[in-house]
Amino acid sequence: xxxxxxxxxxxxxxxxxxxxxxTGSNSDSKxxxxxxxxxxxxxxLLPLAFLHGLLYLALVPPWQHYDEPTHFEYVRLVAxxxxxxxxxxxxxxxxxxxxxxxxxxxxxxxxxxxxxxxxQGPDIGVTQRVHPPLYYMLAAVPIxxxxxxxxxxxxxxxxxxxxxxxxLVIVVAWRVCTLLLPDDYLSQxxxxxxxxxxxxxxxxxxxxxxxxxxxxxxxxxxLGCILLVRNGVQPVPLLLALLSLSVAxxxxxxxxxxxxxxxxxxFWALYRQPVRWWLYGIVLAGCTLGAxxxxxxxxxxxxxxxPDTFALxxxxxxxxxxxxxxSLDQIFVSLVDWERTHDLYPYxxxxxxDSFWMRFGWGHVKMGSVWEQTMLGVVTLGGVGxxxxxxxxxxxxxxxxxxxxxxxxxxxxxxxLSALLRIHPLPSPEATRIYVPVGRYIHLAILPTxxxxxxxxxxxxxxxxxxxxxxxxxxxxVLIDTTAWAYTLVDFYYH
Numbered sequence: 001x002x003x004x005x006x007x008x009x010x011x012x013x014x015x016x017x018x019x020x021x022x023t024g025s026n027s028d029s030k031x032x033x034x035x036x037x038x039x040x041x042x043x044x045l046l047p048l049a050f051l052h053g054l055l056y057l058a059l060v061p062p063w064q065h066y067d068e069p070t071h072f073e074y075v076r077l078v079a080x081x082x083x084x085x086x087x088x089x090x091x092x093x094x095x096x097x098x099x100x101x102x103x104x105x106x107x108x109x110x111x112x113x114x115x116x117x118x119x120q121g122p123d124i125g126v127t128q129r130v131h132p133p134l135y136y137m138l139a140a141v142p143i144x145x146x147x148x149x150x151x152x153x154x155x156x157x158x159x160x161x162x163x164x165x166x167x168l169v170i171v172v173a174w175r176v177c178t179l180l181l182p183d184d185y186l187s188q189x190x191x192x193x194x195x196x197x198x199x200x201x202x203x204x205x206x207x208x209x210x211x212x213x214x215x216x217x218x219x220x221x222x223l224g225c226i227l228l229v230r231n232g233v234q235p236v237p238l239l240l241a242l243l244s245l246s247v248a249x250x251x252x253x254x255x256x257x258x259x260x261x262x263x264x265x266x267f268w269a270l271y272r273q274p275v276r277w278w279l280y281g282i283v284l285a286g287c288t289l290g291a292x293x294x295x296x297x298x299x300x301x302x303x304x305x306x307p308d309t310f311a312l313x314x315x316x317x318x319x320x321x322x323x324x325x326x327s328l329d330q331i332f333v334s335l336v337d338w339e340r341t342h343d344l345y346p347y348x349x350x351x352x353x354d355s356f357w358m359r360f361g362w363g364h365v366k367m368g369s370v371w372e373q374t375m376l377g378v379v380t381l382g383g384v385g386x387x388x389x390x391x392x393x394x395x396x397x398x399x400x401x402x403x404x405x406x407x408x409x410x411x412x413x414x415x416x417l418s419a420l421l422r423i424h425p426l427p428s429p430e431a432t433r434i435y436v437p438v439g440r441y442i443h444l445a446i447l448p449t450x451x452x453x454x455x456x457x458x459x460x461x462x463x464x465x466x467x468x469x470x471x472x473x474x475x476x477x478v479l480i481d482t483t484a485w486a487y488t489l490v491d492f493y494y495h
Contacts, residue, residue, distance in 0.1 A: 217248035225265035330425035356439025385459030
């Protein structure tokens with residue numbers, strides 16, 4: 001009996017040693033994959049990203065990005081005042097310098113001349129001083145050092161701030177891929193590469209605009225969310241997520257959509273066990289009902305004053321007035337006007353899609369319908385593949401990986417819904433123009449978009465040919481990107 005016990009103990013110890021060796025080998029293999037992709041990141045991807053962003057930075061003439069004149073004006077005021085300017089603060093000399101530069105670089109149509117001598121100063125666009133000051137304080141740092149140089153030199157200095165944030169987005173995207181798919185060398189390299197060669201994103205991330213800080217912050221937030229879902233509530237991931245979300249909210253109000261992935265990640269970090277799908281439905285319905293109850297109230301007119309109606313609660317109106325500035329009460333009325341809005345949503349969705357991928361300038365520099373239709377086909381194909389991946393690989397992915405994918409999907413949907421609803425409140429029926437948002441509002445979800453698209457393309461081509469599908473996708477993006485800077489931008493601005 002004793003002899004048998006010793007033999008069994010030896011066999012058990014050998015089995016445990018073999019298991020530990022296998023685990024260690026697997027861990028070493030994953031670490032080796034990450035090290036190789038990390039070397040490629042620092043040796044090739046980041047230099048490529050820098051040169052690529054520098055190309056867009058130099059190729060697009062001054063003031064030719066969304067609201068760039070007034071964003072730069074805000075930065076210049078922060079540099080001059082050494083602090084946040086008030087909404088009504090204006091530096092006439094700065095406005096004259098900007099307007100003169102806009103005229104010299106043919107910003108306006110032929111024959112339009114700014115009034116540089118008038119007492120009110122020239123009109124350079126809609127003021128941006130309603131935005132939080134964080135980005136503008138960051139971009140003002142090089143302006144203080146270059147305050148005696150030309151206004152164009154100062155503008156390019158602020159564009160270099162955006163370029164630095166662009167490089168950081170690439171690094172964070174690589175790190176997210178190493179966490180989510182630690183043994184997938186292809187994804188760790190190709191997702192950052194696809195982000196680099198996404199034309200409209202590269203164009204935006206070389207502009208003077210507070211979107212660049214939001215895009216970086218939300219990408220970093222997703223990194224914190226993945227760490228929370230994988231490891232549970234730990235100080236460093238939680239601090240990273242909270243800090244990233246705070247920076248994003250202090251940069252621009254559109255970053256409110258970051259609350260969605262953060263809430264999901266925090267819930268799954270606390271509750272790490274599987275949850276039945278119908279419980280999610282109950283929780284979602286309960287949260288929706290609770291949100292309605294705390295934000296909307298019934299206003300009873302009574303008598304002959306009119307029927308009862310719904311209105312926003314005072315606390316939400318105050319939040320809107322002091323931070324969101326969305327005119328939520330008017331939006332609420334506009335949303336229920338289905339007769340006017342149902343025809344607008346398809347058109348706005350198409351503008352958002354096209355400008356997310358391949359429109360430049362102020363949204364008026366287009367690559368053409370052929371490219372846009374082709375991109376729509378590729379994204380549709382990726383969506384089909386995404387459904388196939390969900391069916392095939394659900395059992396192969398761990399619970400935390402599945403939840404991270406759902407965080408990506410939720411982030412993308414939240415960004416799209418937020419951008420789509422920016423058409424509200426609609427102007428009066430007599431108005432001749434309606435504001436149509438563009439894809440830059442969805443660029444904060446660039447990482448989920450690219451990752452899900454690549455994963456979907458892999459699902460379409462099948463498991464044995466996944467690498468070929470990814471290479472074909474990269475080749476397609478490189479072709480679009482090369483056409484964008486070598487033909488579209490050069491032809492529009494220089495021919």
